[in-house]
Amino acid sequence: MVADLSQDRPRLGRSSTAERVADILRDRISEGFFQPGQRLSEEAISDALGVSRNTLREAFRLLGHERLLDHRLNRGVFVRLPSAADVADLYRVRRVLEGAAVRRAPAEEALAVIKEAVLDAERAAEQDDWQGVGTANIRFHQALVSLNDSPRIDEAMRQLLAELRLVFHVMENPRAFHEPFVDRNRTLLGLIESGRPEKAADYLDDYLDHAERLLIHAYEPNR
């Protein structure tokens, strides 16, 4: 009867001020409060959050490793501003991770999460809630990748999508970008469900090619 408790072990290790600070900053960055390219002052933020500079620096390191922050020696940390080459690389990784996902026989349970994400996107689109479409779309691809059934790949995808969100924040027209993909997600889901992995993989490649071209085109970081 004590055996099942071991599953709760990870929850024990939680907290630590530095990690909580990192969580806060990660949220702020992903919601666009801190914009790409902006510098984050150690003094200002440590004062505002009421933590010491040392603790804040530990948080910075964490986010730097997630590629959300850019740490330049003696100049401070900046919210990362991905280059066009970064966008291209992100899509190369997506092709690998998502491509491998659709080729696998999907577990029933994982499929349900994907369906839910498709529905959410369609509902949000009907109400012109393009922010909502964006997050549902992200959930869709996260769930897609989870077909690989690998915690490490899930984690990598999480980071990748967080980085992509940085790109979206520099774009002006999210609707034009997200709109075409509501239907595509539905189609891709159908191909997966019907058990035609190669067809799904081909469709996905085209999907990602299209998205990447659209994104690179709409994206001209001011460097």
Next chain:
Amino acid sequence: MVADLSQDRPRLGRSSTAERVADILRDRISEGFFQPGQRLSEEAISDALGVSRNTLREAFRLLGHERLLDHRLNRGVFVRLPSAADVADLYRVRRVLEGAAVRRAPAEEALAVIKEAVLDAERAAEQDDWQGVGTANIRFHQALVSLNDSPRIDEAMRQLLAELRLVFHVMENPRAFHEPFVDRNRTLLGLIESGRPEKAADYLDDYLDHAERLLIHAYEPNR
């Protein structure tokens, strides 16, 4: 003529005590000087290296994110000791990354690096240098994955292999593990060169299945 200089840019950001400390520790861990499961005392190491505890902690954070160290709250950092589930996951990721690699039309230049790694492994095997075979084998797979042509995937593979090395350090007989793969690498290279990606992919899957089974079997971490 100034254009090519942009490639040297990363070298500018170099240094920072914390990163150099992380480099040292990473080397020590990968060579087995610090063994998996071992606790790393903040005081002892900061004294030995002549840096402050704060700086050392920043280094710890870096390596923790690379999954080489395990940071347990209020108990210190430990050299990571991967579980059997970790090994399984690592091989799931390998199947995805290496599988995608062999399906791509290989660039001539990248192929050369792979060939070199195969030759090095064969040379080392002839001299019964099984440590050498191990590192050549790692170089082989790193080069294989580089066919994906993605810096992020290269980086992920680097981390993955560093983590795998932790597993090797808990094994007793590296020769039995590495020996069969010298020939397999040669065969896989042949399949890639002859332009039969699907055949190569199948062979690779079998390759990785075999390696994983062998590893899990020889691996019983004392937990």
Next chain:
DNA sequence: AACGTAAGGATCGTTGAACAATTCGACAAG
């Protein structure tokens, strides 16, 4: 006008010390 130099201020990098919080082992009590 373009460039090199110098001075000053701001911010980061790193240190050392300090104290609270937590863990762990030992020992006593039940």
Next chain:
DNA sequence: CTTGTCGAATTGTTCAACGATCCTTACGTT
């Protein structure tokens, strides 16, 4: 043998300080 209690050891976090580095501005040179 289990359960409390205590104390040593170690980590978590803060704070203040100083040198190093970078950025800006100003000034002088060519």
